[in-house]
Amino acid sequence: MTIPTLVTFLIYLVGMFVIGVIFYKMTNNLSDYVLGGRKLGGAVAALSAGASDMSSWLLLGLPGAMYLGGMSEIWLPIGLATGAYLNWQFMARRLRLYTEAAGDSITIPDFLENRFRDKSKLLRMVSAVFILIFFAFYASSGLVGGATLFQNSFGWDYTTALWIGVAVIITYTFLGGFLAVSWTDFFQGIIMFLALVIVPFVAISELGGWRETISAVGTVDPSHLDAFAGTSAIGIISLLAWGLGYFGQPHIITRFMAIRSEEEIPKARLIGMTWMVLSLFGAIFTGFVGIAYFSAAGEGGALADGSHETVFILFSQLLFNEWISGFLLAAILAAIMSTIDSQLLVSSSALAEDFYKGYLRPKASDLELVWVGRIGVVAIALIATVLAYNPDSTVLELVQYAWAGFGAVFGPVLLLALFWRRTTMGGALAGMLTGGVTVILWALPSEGIFALYELVPGFIFAGIAVIIVSLMQKPPNKEITEEFDKVDTM
Amino acid sequence: MTETLTAATWFWLLVPMPILIILSCITFVTENRKQRRNRS
Numbered sequence: 001m002t003i004p005t006l007v008t009f010l011i012y013l014v015g016m017f018v019i020g021v022i023f024y025k026m027t028n029n030l031s032d033y034v035l036g037g038r039k040l041g042g043a044v045a046a047l048s049a050g051a052s053d054m055s056s057w058l059l060l061g062l063p064g065a066m067y068l069g070g071m072s073e074i075w076l077p078i079g080l081a082t083g084a085y086l087n088w089q090f091m092a093r094r095l096r097l098y099t100e101a102a103g104d105s106i107t108i109p110d111f112l113e114n115r116f117r118d119k120s121k122l123l124r125m126v127s128a129v130f131i132l133i134f135f136a137f138y139a140s141s142g143l144v145g146g147a148t149l150f151q152n153s154f155g156w157d158y159t160t161a162l163w164i165g166v167a168v169i170i171t172y173t174f175l176g177g178f179l180a181v182s183w184t185d186f187f188q189g190i191i192m193f194l195a196l197v198i199v200p201f202v203a204i205s206e207l208g209g210w211r212e213t214i215s216a217v218g219t220v221d222p223s224h225l226d227a228f229a230g231t232s233a234i235g236i237i238s239l240l241a242w243g244l245g246y247f248g249q250p251h252i253i254t255r256f257m258a259i260r261s262e263e264e265i266p267k268a269r270l271i272g273m274t275w276m277v278l279s280l281f282g283a284i285f286t287g288f289v290g291i292a293y294f295s296a297a298g299e300g301g302a303l304a305d306g307s308h309e310t311v312f313i314l315f316s317q318l319l320f321n322e323w324i325s326g327f328l329l330a331a332i333l334a335a336i337m338s339t340i341d342s343q344l345l346v347s348s349s350a351l352a353e354d355f356y357k358g359y360l361r362p363k364a365s366d367l368e369l370v371w372v373g374r375i376g377v378v379a380i381a382l383i384a385t386v387l388a389y390n391p392d393s394t395v396l397e398l399v400q401y402a403w404a405g406f407g408a409v410f411g412p413v414l415l416l417a418l419f420w421r422r423t424t425m426g427g428a429l430a431g432m433l434t435g436g437v438t439v440i441l442w443a444l445p446s447e448g449i450f451a452l453y454e455l456v457p458g459f460i461f462a463g464i465a466v467i468i469v470s471l472m473q474k475p476p477n478k479e480i481t482e483e484f485d486k487v488d489t490m
Numbered sequence: 491m492t493e494t495l496t497a498a499t500w501f502w503l504l505v506p507m508p509i510l511i512i513l514s515c516i517t518f519v520t521e522n523r524k525q526r527r528n529r530s
Contacts, residue, residue: 078502214494214495
């Protein structure tokens, strides 16, 4: 590791740590720790939602996929951007208002229990279990990305790199909770954005311009210039369908719940979507120009050994001086950390609010709950680390599983809970179970119709289950429908 | 022959995602206007 790279990295890490310490002093209760006391401004909510959403996949996975498949991979970013927009447009405001109206709910399980007046606590338990299971996979995928980064950049041993990454993330999440996570995510989002603008711009310039880049890619393989080459209807639908997952990602939609006021949402949506679309374009072009830059050397050039997900890292090392290279590598770490910290926090809130307070100690003090949350962060991080021990797990495969799981379990249930007055507690429970089971079973075979991304059937079947079971049960009582109507008038 | 992106690829690359930014701009203006009206 060179001195400039090390210094850049250290400045970045110290900055994250300082934010953690600042917000440590401002965290007085569990609501502060897991939701920042609903004080998030529009810009911070937007960029922190974006940075939490886009993990290492944005800087490693997507450029790698573009490098391998060319323009036929653009369906996934299109699906994601569309899903994110619809999420901001339809879910954000309603969720912000409803979670406050329904007993000032601070977690998704908490909201579901309060929304349906579920005295059995079944909704809380089932949803919290799903959160803990899927986030363990999800966070582990980020850790794999982080360890790969250190391994490739500094030549560190994979296991050592894994533990260093975990230690850094735990430190500031443990200390500062939601506000630290949101503010670090905000700065991390800016770093990611700058990196994704700079790298493809410089790489394309190096090749002589956009036209020359396209021509060089076409020379390597003309099919890389066609969005439909090598694709099928099922393939395109599967990639577009990733957008459905947004409605059920707890680490993203908690930003909606935490926003200061619903009046901030239009501004947040504009900032968030601009950030996301431009960042996605940056990732697309990084992978695309990588085809021309590296494959032109024959047999894939520097990426011939199958390490296609390191195309961004290679560019940052080859095209820039060591100071900028250090900054660009810090951007990857930022992408990874900004996602894992949010996931750890949501998981720890499930442990502290939904299990500990919900079942074990309903009268636990605020300080006690904050500390249970902090211990939860460490515990879940350790489980994710164990899952990430296999360096052969590719980032995209693990994220795909967790993304589908959340999308199917929570997406249809939350949408119907927010917008359909007739939804019942039994319907919500049936929807969550159907969504989760469908995703797990659908992913087992992979031929024929089962090649379709499991989120699609999971989402559809879960929605159908909510509607059918709700209609089979007695309509919700007056207290529930009055609350629903009150939110309607807000 | 100079290679280039197909017309369909240009369309899918440059239309759907930028449209989302434009939609966000439009809703930002319309919703802000609505909020101001409600306040007054």
